Amino acid sequence: MSSETGHTGQNEKTVTNRTMDMVVALVFMGVSALVMSDSWRVGASWAADGPQAGYFPFYVGLIMFVASTVTLVQNIVTRHPDLTNFVDRTQLVSVMQVLIPTTLYVGLIFLLGIYLASAVFIAFFMWWLGKYSPAKIIPVAVGVPLALFVMFEIWFLVPLPKGPLETALGY
Structure with missing residues (x-):
């Protein structure tokens, strides 16, 4: 649109929804890997007296990692990617x-x-x-x-x- 209408910048492409989905999935995968790594360091298994300190955080990180991986793969292999503008x-x-x-x-x-x-x-x-x-x-x-x-x-x-x-x- 023209600057006369006061909408300069609207509808101008910046980044697609697909790209942002993939970036966020990769960031969450990184955070999840960090959580799982640190949880493993402090103990992420089941001990004689119950779960170790990193047991539950490890599995929450694992669930986040799997969900983020699914999101990333879906965005890579889809035949109809969401190429709409994420933000103007x-x-x-x-x-x-x-x-x-x-x-x-x-x-x-x-x-x-x-x-x-x-x-x-x-x-x-x-x-x-x-x-x-x-x-x-x-x-x-x-x-x-x-x-x-x-x-x-x-x-x-x-x-x-x-x-x-x-x-x-x-x-």
């Missing part, structure tokens, strides 16, 4: 607008700690996508992590990843 460019851009900053946020947690990283993340999204004024951004970006700190660290006594700010404050 407009939708893909919307997903990337959230996925990329969220991935950076997870990385920032290791550098700054969860509370400071959360403040930056909330402030960024409120400014970038919400177009809010600093008068609204600052109280929310400071208040939410502060409330979470009180709830987790003080009330529930659950320590979350700390950064240099919390360390400097003695937490």
Whole structure:
């Protein structure tokens, strides 16, 4: 469609449903193999006193692996593959607008700690996508992590990843 209608990017091919089914099947096969391998390492058989620690996770991983393999094989050998578009460019851009900053946020947690990283993340999204004024951004970006700190660290006594700010404050 034309940009005059405001639908630029719609109906533009990105990736097919078949390709995504195969990629997801391969990812699940990898995760399943990892689960089965680690379960085998800790013991995935039946001992004299019952199942070992990895017994049930091993078989859940095995079921996931078999199901993913079936999905992969079906998509490879089918005579009528689903070649419809998985996502159009407009939708893909919307997903990337959230996925990329969220991935950076997870990385920032290791550098700054969860509370400071959360403040930056909330402030960024409120400014970038919400177009809010600093008068609204600052109280929310400071208040939410502060409330979470009180709830987790003080009330529930659950320590979350700390950064240099919390360390400097003695937490």
